[in-house]
Amino acid sequence: MADITAQMVKDLRETSGAGMMDCKKALVESGGDMQGAVDWLRKKGLAAAAKKSGRVAAEGLVGVALGAGIGAMVEINAETDFIARNDAFQHFVETAAKLALTTGEDLEALKAHAFPGTGRTVGEELVHLVATIGENMNVRRIAVIKADTVAFYIHGALKPGLGKIGVLVGLDGKATEGLDALGRQIGMHVAATRPDALDVASVDPAALEREKNILSEQARATGKPEAIIEKMLAGRVQKYYEDVVLLEQVWVHDGESRVKKIVANAGASITRFERFHLGEGIEKQETDFAAEVAAASGVAG
Numbered sequence: 001m002a003d004i005t006a007q008m009v010k011d012l013r014e015t016s017g018a019g020m021m022d023c024k025k026a027l028v029e030s031g032g033d034m035q036g037a038v039d040w041l042r043k044k045g046l047a048a049a050a051k052k053s054g055r056v057a058a059e060g061l062v063g064v065a066l067g068a069g070i071g072a073m074v075e076i077n078a079e080t081d082f083i084a085r086n087d088a089f090q091h092f093v094e095t096a097a098k099l100a101l102t103t104g105e106d107l108e109a110l111k112a113h114a115f116p117g118t119g120r121t122v123g124e125e126l127v128h129l130v131a132t133i134g135e136n137m138n139v140r141r142i143a144v145i146k147a148d149t150v151a152f153y154i155h156g157a158l159k160p161g162l163g164k165i166g167v168l169v170g171l172d173g174k175a176t177e178g179l180d181a182l183g184r185q186i187g188m189h190v191a192a193t194r195p196d197a198l199d200v201a202s203v204d205p206a207a208l209e210r211e212k213n214i215l216s217e218q219a220r221a222t223g224k225p226e227a228i229i230e231k232m233l234a235g236r237v238q239k240y241y242e243d244v245v246l247l248e249q250v251w252v253h254d255g256e257s258r259v260k261k262i263v264a265n266a267g268a269s270i271t272r273f274e275r276f277h278l279g280e281g282i283e284k285q286e287t288d289f290a291a292e293v294a295a296a297s298g299v300a301g
Contacts, residue, residue, distance in 0.1 A: 004028060012037050059083060060137070061090065062166035062276045064152040065097035071150035072100035073143045073168045074110075075276045079135040089137075090162060092129055096122060096139065097161065105142045143274035145170040151183025155191045164278040167191050173268030182266050185253060186246075190275050195246040198270060203245060211240050246273065 004027045012023040012034060022041060030036030060077040061084050076093045083089050096110065099122065103109040111123035118125055122139070130137050147170030154163035167187035171179050197203045212233070219232040241248045247260040247270070263270055 004032060008032065008034070012041075060278060061093045061158070061162050062154070062164060062278055063093035063097035064154060064161045064166050064168060065094070065101055066150060066152065067101045069148065069150065070101055070144065070146050071152055071168050071170070072097050072145075073152070073166050073274060073276055074100055075140040075142075075166075075278060076137065077140050077279065077282070078133075078137045083133065083135055083137075084158060084162075084164075086133060088129060089133065090159070092125065093162060100142050100144060105144050107139060107142060110142060111139060141276065143168055143276070145272050145274065147271045148172045149179040149183055149268075151180050151187060153184050153187025153191055155188075165191050166276045168274045170271040170273070171263075171268045172271050173266065178266065179268055182263070182268065186259070186263075186270065186273070189249070189252045189259065190246065190273055192252050193246075193249055194275065195249060195273075196244040197246065198273060199247050200241055200245055203241070207244075208237075208240075212237060215240070246270065 004024060008027055009020060009023045012027060013020060023037070026037035026040040027034075029040050059079060059081045060075070062073065062075050064071065064073045066072075074093065074097045076089075076096060078084075078089065095116065099113050099115075100110055103113050111121060111126075113122050114120075115122045115125040118128075120128060126137055126139065145168050149171045151169050151171070152161070153167045153169075154161060155165035155167075157163040167190045169183045169186045169190070171183050171186075173179055196207070215233055215236040216229075219229045219236070222229075222232070224232070242250070247258070247263070249259050251257040251259050251262050
């Protein structure tokens with residue numbers, strides 16, 4: 001067997017754009033022949049996938065799967081919104097969500113898990129999809145919730161468990177009857193109101209401190225006495241909680257009750273919730289096509 005040097009691997013990486021381990025394997029398979037290694041990578045779809053890996057992927061799907069007392073939600077990104085209607089992509093997202101019930105919230109563990117019926121891992125199947133469909137894709141995040149009852153809500157679902165906004169809700173309670181329906185209602189509420197925290201105790205301290213500083217400055221700008229300002233600040237902090245804390249929010253389904261009252265009346269407690277909004281936080285590239293053409297042709301703008 002030919003000696004595979006670090007320089008050979010480096011050269012192949014620069015030529016193909018594929019990963020280090022894939023390049024090493026390609027060189028081993030080709031007996032150290034560089035062109036043969038490039039061909040091997042292309043046949044496996046690895047070179048094509050690598051070339052696409054730098055492109056922004058902010059579209060795709062959120063997928064949810066449920067088991068007994070457990071629920072998993074994944075976000076799989078791609079470059080265009082057309083991908084969401086591709087059957088192969090939908091199957092990948094559905095399968096990834098089901099597998100996450102076993103692998104948990106570890107992205108690498110999910111990618112290393114066998115993808116059923118393919119002889120490939122989840123990560124390898126994703127590379128195969130990239131090469132087949134022609135778009136950059138990635139598994140962005142996973143949430144797994146365990147509770148007495150786990151329910152979900154998908155906003156604008158393309159099919160059951162697949163859409164662009166997903167909410168997973170865990171509920172504990174002795175009486176489980178009706179908790180599925182309540183969990184779905186809570187999911188709808190969370191999708192609409194976008195709370196940051198479950199309860200007051202779990203509010204991010206840094207975010208709360210920033211808000212208090214802003215509210216304090218606003219209160220002092222009124223010129224009122226310090227004692228009045230303190231009362232104003234307390235009231236405004238409470239209003240802040242009502243905006244960002246799930247249990248303190250007004251129940252969207254009746255417009256008057258607090259979420260904590262609705263949940264307590266059902267003899268339950270919310271253990272955790274997760275909300276995935278597809279592409280949230282990903283900076284999308286804005287392309288000025290006319291400017292690109294002008295730059296390429298040397299025409300001044």
